Amino acid sequence: MTENEISKLVYDSSLIVHRELGPGLLESAYEECLSYLLLKKGLLLERQKPLPLVFEEVKLEAGYRVDLLIEKKFIVEVKSVEVLKDIHMAQILTYLKLSNCKLGLLINFNTVLLKDGVRRVINGIL
Numbered sequence: 259m260t261e262n263e264i265s266k267l268v269y270d271s272s273l274i275v276h277r278e279l280g281p282g283l284l285e286s287a288y289e290e291c292l293s294y295l296l297l298k299k300g301l302l303l304e305r306q307k308p309l310p311l312v313f314e315e316v317k318l319e320a321g322y323r324v325d326l327l328i329e330k331k332f333i334v335e336v337k338s339v340e341v342l343k344d345i346h347m348a349q350i351l352t353y354l355k356l357s358n359c360k361l362g363l364l365i366n367f368n369t370v371l372l373k374d375g376v377r378r379v380i381n382g383i384l
Contacts, residue, residue, distance in 0.1 A: 259301075259329060261331060261332050261360055261361040262361075264301070264328055264329055264331075264332040264361075265332065265361060265363060265378065267296065267299055267301065268292075268296065268328065268332070268334055268363055268365075269363065269376065271292055271295040271296055271299070272292060272363075272365050272367075272372060272376070273372055274295060275288060275291045275292050275295065275367070276288075276367055276372040278291075279291065279367075281338075281367060281368045281369055281370065282338075282368065283338060283367070284338060285325075285336050285337060285338045285367075288336050288338060288365075288367040289305065289325055289326065289336045292326070292334070292336065292365075293305055293326060296326075296328065301328050301329060302328065302329050302330065303326060303327070303328050303329075304324075304326070304327040304328075304330075305325070305326060306323045306324070306325065307323060307324045307326075307327040308321075308322070308323055309322040309323065309324050309353060309356050309357055310322075310356075311356060312356075322352075322353070322356065324353050324357065327357070327359075331359050331360070331361075332359060332361055332362060332363075333350060333353050333354055333357065333359050333361075333362035333363075334362060334363050334365060335349060335350040335353065335362065335363070335364045335365070336365055336367065337364065337365065337366040337367070337368070337375075338366065338367050338368040339366055339368055340368065342364065342366050342375065342377065346364055346366075347364065347377065347379065350362050350364045350377075350379045351379060351381065354379065354380075354381035355381060358381075359381060360380065360381050361378070361379070361380055361381070362378075362379045362381075363376060363377070363378060363379065364376070364377040364379055365377075
């Protein structure tokens, strides 16, 4: 499955979750429900996947965690904030870089229309 195919499945599943739950809940609720739908679709999924930081020869277990790592190549960062900020984009870009993934979605469920809270993020460093 390509990253684009995964992206479509994640987006469509996110719409279902958002329609059912609406805005205003904690990130963990959206993450749990989205994970459930994606697992039902047969995707390989890891939640709160630890992501080490490698600096030269030093590997640091710095406590970074990817919300969802799908098929070992696609990252989903779940938010429930008033407004997405540059720091949220920087966070998912860093996760993409550290994991060598090419593509991810930053999804803010705390919006009236989910499409206003979704950002497709490409790792241009590879």
